Amino acid sequence: MTADAPLLEVRDLAARFVARAETVEAVRGISFDIRPGEAVGFVGESGCGKSVTARAILRLAPEGSTVALSGSVRYRGQDLLALSERAIRAVRGRRIAMVFQDPMTSLNPVMTVGAQIEDMLREHTDLSRTAIRERAVELLDQVGIENARARVHDHPHQFSGGMRQRVLIAIAISCNPDLLIADEPTTALDVIVQAQILRLLLRLREQMGMSLMLITHDFGVVAGMVERVNVMYRGRIVETGEVDRVFAAPAHPYTRALLDAVPRLAIARGPA
Amino acid sequence: MTAPLVEVRDLAVAFPGRGGGPPVRAVDGVSFDIRPGETLGLVGQSGSGKTTTGRAVLQLEPVQAGSVRLLGQDLTRMRGRALRQMRRHMQFVLQNPYSSLHPRMTVEQILREPLVVHRTVPAGAERARVAELLELVRLDPAMMRRYPHEFSGGQRQRIVIARALAVHPAFVVCDEPVSALDVRTQAQIVGLLRDLQEKLGVSYLFIAHDLAIVREVAHRVAVMVGGRIVEIGEAAQVYDAPAHPYTRMLLDAVAVPDPAVQRARLGRVPPDIEGRAAAAGGARTG
Structure with a gap:
């Protein structure tokens, strides 16, 4: 693979849900690239297919559903859609990792956070038991959790929402993935914690040289985080481009409508 | 200047401490006024006490100290029937339009309920009022026979707003009314709330x-942290010339849809503060 070759090449990806007699086309043939070290944003409203796209890359379906995928998802030249279940498991979590919106339901409430990080390392690395323990502490520290050595023994409920998201990020980066897919990673958090988590993602991306696929409905969140942005609407990418250009001069009316709806800090009401 | 509709003085709410510890003051000496037709914005991080304040004002949380006057009457001294009668003047719009509507009731049944409870329309006139309410929130009255699951999130929030307005309240507490919605839907609901205020003269917290x-809805804004209001003032003043460092910190953390500004903002969050603020924000102590 040459330096400029995309890390991920998605071509004509389509995702269909089959529910009873009905077929719902959630993603209708989209194509995009993510280059090594690049951060790409996917913006759209709920139901536009952005989360289904993220999961489709790893051949995951939303809980309780079956999804039929077509097209191709090439990772380092290898089509992930054509891999065996066993082979895709070696990619999932290890080479391409994911962080989801809800940090509470994504963690196991009855396991310590240390054990959950260690599980990941045991599955995907051949580190010794002691090395795994050490690595878990190191990862918690890396995501900005103070007193990491003691806190590996804590359970998720002993952490705040923002801290739980940090734990999920620690699990996601534990095997040094090439690509981190973050699906609405800050939607459940308040502004200050959101800024902290975004800053953390930027720092980790810089330190580890990984690519970032950031999925959000929030143009404010995507603005400072990515080089390129794809706007999705009804299962299609309706606009793609360099982030500054898309914000300054949106080409598609839908992008313009979405940007216009974003509240600005600059307009206030006068006294009643 | 008109007399305040709502006058909150030294409001305090305490919750029992965890594991037999000392009680936690969730709201600690909060005071503010809301005038007729005015919106007071109450902002703060999760855990700041803003939701508890809203609930305590409506007497949905036991008030430990202080007073809440609505239309000149101290709600904290009222019990039973007197308080129930005051409820028609104060209503609540909650965040989640999916869980706040009964799934087995039609929209008509949902909107009829407050009319019957507070006897605000003569018997037989309920259906006309339901239709009127749906028109008020810009929904087709023909939809009254449908169930909540047949509506989108934004439409459901309109139904929740219609229910709150059914009994002509003077005051509505809106707690995160749009945070579960898409941006375009948020903008529509915010616009609707403003229009309804102009039309009906209702006040909002x-x-x-x-x-x-x-900023889009509030005439005045109060900033809350650790159960206290640290800054309160006209919206333009609080946003453009914040007096308290915490307000400045909150404003700097807002993700704005401008790549250059947002890159600079994220670059300014220093890594050490990031860790410390995270440790302070809800981490277990001791």
């Missing part, structure tokens, strides 16, 4: 963590 949304 608008609670939200999103400062940009609050």
